Amino acid sequence: MNPRLPLLFALLGSLAAAPALAGSAVVRFVPGELNGWQVKSFQGETTYTPGRIDGRSGLHAEAKGTASGLFREQRIDLTQTPVIAWDWRVDALPQNGPDERSKAGDDFAARVYVVISGGVAFWKTRTLVYVWAAREPAGAHWDNPFTGNAKMLVLRSGPKDLRHWQHETRNLAADLRTAFGEDIPAVDAVAIMTDMDNSGRAAEAWYGDIEFRAAP
Template sequence: MRPVLPLLAALLLPALPALPAMAETVPVGMFSAGDLAGWEDKSFKGQTQYELAPGPAGTVLQASTDGMASGRFKKIRVDLARTPVLNWSWKIEAPYRDIDESTKVGDDFPVRVYVVVERGLLGLRTRAINYVWASAKPPGSRWPNPFTGQAMMLAVDSGPAKAGAWVSHKRNVRDDLRAAFGDDVTEIHAVAVMTDGDNGGRRARAWYGDIFFSSE
């Protein structure tokens, strides 16, 4: 007589569903844990104020500017072949009004998250893509930064419709860099956030949630 348990196991195992593979993640900004380790300051004009503050599901990074422009950045190598998807959430009090973001005087955003690729001697081939909450340009718009051709702007939100609410995003950075610059970039070297109003003397308050990369 054949053993019963091995026979039952042979019959049942093929019917068990396969477990989904766990998505790989790379943490960048774990603000919900009150963690600002590794984040440095970069000032362009004065100081935007950044501080950890209570949010709807833990701590968030609050930013406020009154005609100032400084950002927080974190140097981190991320393999875009393994984890190409940037995940983040943000909230703004209100968008800027009556500006043209493609001009130098209009290059202000209540929130922006951007990634930096450092390449070339003295950074001459450095590339950056800025994900922004635009005021006039519709979501999906892409345009060169008016100050440098090494950076591309990409509007993922626009206007007042979602102001005051948390908005979450997922972007395939490898695909976006390829579309913006024509290169297949497989590694980024820094991530930054900035709330700025220096070019037009604008005022804003905004909030950033956790930032991380994932495989999908």
């Protein structure tokens, strides 16, 4: 098994004591500030550095054969804020890597995770992972090659939008229903990761604010 999975499950098994449901219409996370974010390392350390590019603040991520992520625990009520929105930018994609649906190719320049904790039954933890892929086309989706509890969904693909900030808005509640076949009322954590541990290649990305919003 990929070592990142038991570590991820162990982390998320602790989320049963996460903060109470957010009651505001907008729940905002700001990765560039790192306040309230924690590091989880799987293979070496991806560097995460707050900075500015193109006149905008963000969190710069650079991986060279490494995999570590940042996560933030907060229970989000999807009946109030079912929409997730964020900005991201990829400056360097891995070149000529393995099949991204395979264990050897399970590396992405940018990932945004939302996590539903299984509580003490950590093996029931489920994760939806939005990715910027190098080769798989936008709209592609599959079970993570290491566990069916993690569902992959490609939002951006290839070099077309490289080195430019891109904005994403998703109906997270609907995406979770499609991924797992049921209505999920809340999520327990959000995470970001730029990782290249399986292929040993390099990638570079930026992350902006991540928001949970009420439906329009």
